[in-house]
Amino acid sequence: MFLKFSLRSVFNGAGGGNDIQWCFSQVKGAVDDDVAEADIISTVEFNHSGELLATGDKGGRVVIFQQEQENKIQSHSRGEYNVYSTFQSHEPEFDYLKSLEIEEKINKIRWLPQKNAAQFLLSTNDKTIKLWKISERDKRPEGYNLKEEDGRYRDPTTVTTLRVPVFRPMDLMVEASPRRIFANAHTYHINSISINSDYETYLSADDLRINLWHLEITDRSFNIVDIKPANMEELTEVITAAEFHPNSCNTFVYSSSKGTIRLCDMRASALCDRHSKLFEEPEDPSNRSFFSEIISSISDVKFSHSGRYMMTRDYLSVKIWDLNMENRPVETYQVHEYLRSKLCSLYENDCIFDKFECCWNGSDRSHENVTTSQSHPF
Amino acid sequence: MMLSKGLKRKREEEEEEKEALAVDAWWLEPGHPAVAQAPPAVASSSLFDLSVLKLHHSLRQSEPDLRHLVLVVNTLRRIQASMAPAAALPPAPSPPTAPGIADNLLASSDAALSASMASLLEDLSHIEGLSQAPQPLVDEGPPGRPSGAAPPSLGALDLLGPATGCLLDDGLEGLFEDIDTSMYDSEFWAPVSEGHKSSPEDGPGKEEAPELDEAELDYLMDVLVGTQALERPPGPGR
Numbered sequence: 001m002f003l004k005f006s007l008r009s010v011f012n013g014a015g016g017g018n019d020i021q022w023c024f025s026q027v028k029g030a031v032d033d034d035v036a037e038a039d040i041i042s043t044v045e046f047n048h049s050g051e052l053l054a055t056g057d058k059g060g061r062v063v064i065f066q067q068e069q070e071n072k073i074q075s076h077s078r079g080e081y082n083v084y085s086t087f088q089s090h091e092p093e094f095d096y097l098k099s100l101e102i103e104e105k106i107n108k109i110r111w112l113p114q115k116n117a118a119q120f121l122l123s124t125n126d127k128t129i130k131l132w133k134i135s136e137r138d139k140r141p142e143g144y145n146l147k148e149e150d151g152r153y154r155d156p157t158t159v160t161t162l163r164v165p166v167f168r169p170m171d172l173m174v175e176a177s178p179r180r181i182f183a184n185a186h187t188y189h190i191n192s193i194s195i196n197s198d199y200e201t202y203l204s205a206d207d208l209r210i211n212l213w214h215l216e217i218t219d220r221s222f223n224i225v226d227i228k229p230a231n232m233e234e235l236t237e238v239i240t241a242a243e244f245h246p247n248s249c250n251t252f253v254y255s256s257s258k259g260t261i262r263l264c265d266m267r268a269s270a271l272c273d274r275h276s277k278l279f280e281e282p283e284d285p286s287n288r289s290f291f292s293e294i295i296s297s298i299s300d301v302k303f304s305h306s307g308r309y310m311m312t313r314d315y316l317s318v319k320i321w322d323l324n325m326e327n328r329p330v331e332t333y334q335v336h337e338y339l340r341s342k343l344c345s346l347y348e349n350d351c352i353f354d355k356f357e358c359c360w361n362g363s364d365r366s367h368e369n370v371t372t373s374q375s376h377p378f
Numbered sequence: 379m380m381l382s383k384g385l386k387r388k389r390e391e392e393e394e395e396k397e398a399l400a401v402d403a404w405w406l407e408p409g410h411p412a413v414a415q416a417p418p419a420v421a422s423s424s425l426f427d428l429s430v431l432k433l434h435h436s437l438r439q440s441e442p443d444l445r446h447l448v449l450v451v452n453t454l455r456r457i458q459a460s461m462a463p464a465a466a467l468p469p470a471p472s473p474p475t476a477p478g479i480a481d482n483l484l485a486s487s488d489a490a491l492s493a494s495m496a497s498l499l500e501d502l503s504h505i506e507g508l509s510q511a512p513q514p515l516v517d518e519g520p521p522g523r524p525s526g527a528a529p530p531s532l533g534a535l536d537l538l539g540p541a542t543g544c545l546l547d548d549g550l551e552g553l554f555e556d557i558d559t560s561m562y563d564s565e566f567w568a569p570v571s572e573g574h575k576s577s578p579e580d581g582p583g584k585e586e587a588p589e590l591d592e593a594e595l596d597y598l599m600d601v602l603v604g605t606q607a608l609e610r611p612p613g614p615g616r
Contacts (some may be wrong), residue, residue: 047498048461100441188444207444236452238445257445288457294449348428353446 026081027063047111050362054121056106060090062123062176063337064134085134087176090125102127108193112204120179122202126189129204131180131215139167144371185211185221192242198249203243205254212266225254225271227265232275240355241300247307259296261312261321279321281328291343291352299355304364313358316340426461429454 032033038059040196045054053065066084074227093102103126112120118135146154148151195202203224204211225242229235238257245251250266284291295315302311309330312319316336320328335356339346346352433454436447 019562100439235444235448238448240445257448290453293452293456297445297449344425350432353449 028081044107044357045109045111045121047121048113052084052119054109054111054112054123056089056109058103058105059211059286060088060092060104060106062087062089062106062109062121062132064174067226072340081241085174087132087174089130089132090124090128093127095357107190110193110195112195113199113219115199119316122193122195124190125185126206127186129182129190129193129213130178131182132176133179134174137173138169138171140170141165142168153246180215180218182213183291184363187215191240192254194243195251196244196249198241201249203242203244203252205239207238210239210242210254210272211371224266224270228273237354240298243301243303243310245307246303246305253301253303253310255298255301255312257297258293259298259314261298261301261310263323277323277326279326279329281319287340289343294347294352295343300357302358302359305362306364308365311358311360313356315352315356318358423461426454426457429457 006355008119024196038057038061041055041056043056046052047054050271051067053067055065056065062085063079063083064085067079067081068205069079076294089106092104094100094101100279105125106123107126108122108124110122113123113129114120120242121132121134123130141221142149143163144163144305145159146156146298147167148154157231186204186206186209188208190206192205193202194205200216201214204213204221205225208226208228209223211221212224213221225239227237227239236258240255240257242252242254245253251263252266255261255263259280261279263277263279264272265276266272268274269278283296298312300311300313304310308323310321310323312321312329316334316339318333318335321329343352429450432450433447437443450481
């Protein structure tokens with residue numbers, strides 16, 4: 001496993017003029033080339049408080065790191081993250097009908113907001129989404145009347161007195177158990193999951209469709225977007241990412257391989273094939289090339305916490321959009337402009353198809369870019 | 379069991395392709411005047427070949443990455459459009475027809491391209507159509523289209539999936555009807571004439587069946603050569 005706690009990009013904060021310096025804080029795992037395929041990290045996600053960091057890998061495992069409690073008091077803490085829990089989320093499966101193997105690689109992880117002592121997260125591979133409960137156990141009951149400490153049952157006739165079992169502390173044990181399995185709803189590969197602000201429903205998106213689920217119901221889901229053409233020969237565009245609005249439970253966006261973002265309102269119709277808003281920046285004629293479309297393909301879209309803005313990531317840049325303005329972004333950051341002159345080589349070795357993620361920092365004032373690419377996890 | 383279909387593209391294959399192709403990217407070298415200006419209207423033929431190779435490779439995957447496929451196809455269309463001889467005309471959406479060997483090549487590869495792309499995408503939709511068996515339960519609750527891919531309609535998948543591990547007899551026969559068994563239905567394996575007692579294990583039918591129509595043999599050879607021509611990397615100097 002190979003995970004760097006670092007933030008590579010340097011941006012001027014939108015509100016302030018100070019350059020933000022980023023540096024490596026902590027490195028987890030083997031920093032060499034000899035990494036097993038299954039250990040390659042495929043997705044990373046902090047929980048809402050930032051105390052927990054979940055990683056998913058190609059082998060279908062989820063590893064959760066927890067920040068050390070003591071350092072949290074300091075505001076500029078660099079609390080160390082240590083392994084908190086490890087579990088096998090997905091196993092490889094075989095689709096007998098199509099004679100295809102379904103990869104166990106974890107594509108996305110999303111945390112649910114915490115409601116009680118336990119933590120919940122959704123993890124998904126290409127086809128199946130699972131709800132996991134992660135709970136701590138630091139006490140255990142001792143002093144049963146009918147059972148020995150090792151679990152063997154006592155002969156009831158030997159019991160002469162009764163006692164009340166008491167809880168005694170034990171070494172912390174973190175258990176992960178699958179609570180729901182949402183399967184068989186996607187023909188194509190799932191690329192996104194997003195939990196609604198109602199905390200009851202969530203969406204899952206594949207290349208051509210988006211489905212709406214209820215967290216309690218696993219045997220059915222609603223299809224809310226379907227861009228599959230009647231004739232597959234006419235296919236020219238696929239869905240690349242989707243997310244619910246942080247405050248409006250009826251609003252979501254999805255991005256496409258052609259660099260567009262569509263905002264949909266579920267109140268308008270049951271099937272949101274017609275968007276309410278279409279965000280697209282006209283192509284810059286001076287930068288036009290045969291690879292224009294490929295590099296315009298959006299790999300990630302994230303709403304700001306306020307819900308007023310959204311951030312999109314394409315191959316070379318990060319763009320900030322104001323939801324009230326559809327014809328162009330309000331800010332554009334060139335992340336690695338030096339690659340623009342090398343697009344042909346990147347096309348040749350397929351690196352031009354790599355995907356990157358992005359996320360906002362807690363205050364929405366500036367944005368951080370956490371990059372994980374498809375074949376070169378960072 | 380056709381387990382090998384699940385294999386994904388290996389890194390070694392990528393390396394081989396990289397070596398096999400010498401991409402002529404002179405027009406993208408830094409310092410070249412073209413870089414500063416608008417990119418050239420015409421792509422080099424090696425870029426075209428590279429794209430065709432990528433497309434074929436993508437199509438050959440057991441489960442192609444749709445995004446990759448769509449992006450490569452769209453890029454290839456752009457390249458094709460720019461390569462069509464349109465000297466005096468502004469870039470047109472469809473390449474104008476004009477005589478010439480290059481154009482014939484383009485047309486034939488375009489046809490093969492469209493054909494293979496079409497057939498693969500057909501298969502994709504066919505497979506999905508297969509999985510949309512009649513839904514036994516219809517949701518009459520809140521408005522919204524119950525997912526066509528929800529368990530009721532993917533009942534077929536459900537039956538055979540490892541998750542359930544339970545097979546329904548009446549479901550199976552209908553499923554197998556639609557599965558493409560052309561690989562095993564080759565006419566070579568069938569006895570071509572009386573007295574011809576070759577069995578399927580006797581190797582390629584071509585050699586054992588002199589009674590085969592010569593025209594069929596020629597046609598077959600053409601197809602094989604044609605496919606190879608498409609897959610062969612470009613020689614030097616192209």
